[in-house]
Amino acid sequence: MIHLFQPQTGDEELAAVSEVFADKWLGHGPRTKAFEAEFAEHVGVEPEHMIFLNSGTAGLFLALECLGLGEGDEVVLPSLSFLAAANAILATGARPVFCDVDPRTLNATAAHIEAALTDRTKAVIVLHYGGYPGDIEAVAALCRDRGVPLVEDAACSPGSRIDGRTVGSFGDLAMWSFDAMKVLVTGDGGMLYVRDAELAARARRLAYHGLVQASGIGHAKVSHRWWELDVPEIGRRVIGNDMTAAIGRVQLRRLPEFLAARRRIVELYDRELAGTPGVLTPPPLPGGHESTYYFYWVQFEQDELRDIIASELLAADIYTTFRYAPLHKVAAYGHDGRVLPSSDHAAVRTLCLPLHPGLSDDDVRTVAATLRKAVAAHGGE
Numbered sequence: 001m002i003h004l005f006q007p008q009t010g011d012e013e014l015a016a017v018s019e020v021f022a023d024k025w026l027g028h029g030p031r032t033k034a035f036e037a038e039f040a041e042h043v044g045v046e047p048e049h050m051i052f053l054n055s056g057t058a059g060l061f062l063a064l065e066c067l068g069l070g071e072g073d074e075v076v077l078p079s080l081s082f083l084a085a086a087n088a089i090l091a092t093g094a095r096p097v098f099c100d101v102d103p104r105t106l107n108a109t110a111a112h113i114e115a116a117l118t119d120r121t122k123a124v125i126v127l128h129y130g131g132y133p134g135d136i137e138a139v140a141a142l143c144r145d146r147g148v149p150l151v152e153d154a155a156c157s158p159g160s161r162i163d164g165r166t167v168g169s170f171g172d173l174a175m176w177s178f179d180a181m182k183v184l185v186t187g188d189g190g191m192l193y194v195r196d197a198e199l200a201a202r203a204r205r206l207a208y209h210g211l212v213q214a215s216g217i218g219h220a221k222v223s224h225r226w227w228e229l230d231v232p233e234i235g236r237r238v239i240g241n242d243m244t245a246a247i248g249r250v251q252l253r254r255l256p257e258f259l260a261a262r263r264r265i266v267e268l269y270d271r272e273l274a275g276t277p278g279v280l281t282p283p284p285l286p287g288g289h290e291s292t293y294y295f296y297w298v299q300f301e302q303d304e305l306r307d308i309i310a311s312e313l314l315a316a317d318i319y320t321t322f323r324y325a326p327l328h329k330v331a332a333y334g335h336d337g338r339v340l341p342s343s344d345h346a347a348v349r350t351l352c353l354p355l356h357p358g359l360s361d362d363d364v365r366t367v368a369a370t371l372r373k374a375v376a377a378h379g380g381e
Contacts, residue, residue: 161289
């Protein structure tokens with residue numbers, strides 16, 4: 001099977017975990033702090049604003065909790081988003097308001113978001129589709145002008161930049177995911193960035209039960225009875241740990257290697273699929289934009305063709321998918337029959353092909369040749 005995603009881990013990661021075992025401290029500790037500092041340096045922010053968590057989803061939930069959302073509030077986000085974003089909104093009591101996306105990049109533009117804003121909008125979440133930065137500069141400017149906090153869902157974008165500035169640093173809060181299928185993996189994990197220093201400190205407390213001072217090995221003793229509790233507000237336990245942080249630190253050092261491999265695969269797909277009748281490949285990046293290249297998606301000019309091609313690729317041991325299903329059509333998120341033309345269009349015509357550094361050139365050529373053959377057999381034009 002040629003897999004859609006596949007983590008790239010090896011001896012370096014094993015050695016890092018072995019060191020954690022040897023030190024006999026697997027929980028939240030010095031390696032967690034070091035990973036936060038190194039990732040903050042990668043993004044270009046101060047380390048106290050970066051919090052390593054047990055998942056990217058926890059980062060989204062924590063970000064929206066920090067914004068103090070509640071009943072009657074609205075949060076605008078693109079319909080083509082992972083369901084965790086909508087779940088995080090509903091968990092606060094607020095309502096998700098879905099906007100459309102660009103039909104080719106599948107990113108929401110500032111115009112799409114502006115059209116969905118109301119006087120009840122209390123936050124905007126923007127996704128960088130497949131690692132492509134999108135219209136984030138204009139979106140951030142719009143949110144600043146309207147006084148609306150911007151949360152960047154940069155789950156798939158640890159290496160995406162615009163003119164050297166890292167995606168995730170444009171908004172007020174941002175989340176990256178490090179689950180087993182992402183570009184940078186820790187098994188499970190995520191990173192939360194909070195621009196405001198006071199809010200960042202609160203997020204860190206909420207990530208560990210709401211405690212002002214945690215006790216235990218490696219923590220300063222704030223009194224002669226350091227085990228006593230100071231819990232000004234209730235939190236939960238969503239912190240990362242030294243074992244996953246140790247893997248993350250190695251993966252962060254290897255990130256340039258991963259990105260170069262992904263870029264090479266994307267360029268080969270572009271060459272192999274160029275001119276295929278009835279098939280569109282991802283649009284070129286604007287000047288100054290750098291992508292993590294998490295997704296490689298093709299779009300078919302015939303609605304019914306995508307599902308047929310996906311089935312034939314699967315029969316040939318090539319796994320594909322479509323990310324992400326349009327949330328505005330999900331009953332749990334308040335589906336009311338609204339039409340978002342580009343999102344609806346993409347949902348029936350877009351297919352994500354295998355993309356990870358473990359793919360060989362022969363794998364990529366096999367995927368492309370199988371796709372071309374299937375399209376030709378079914379009258380793609």
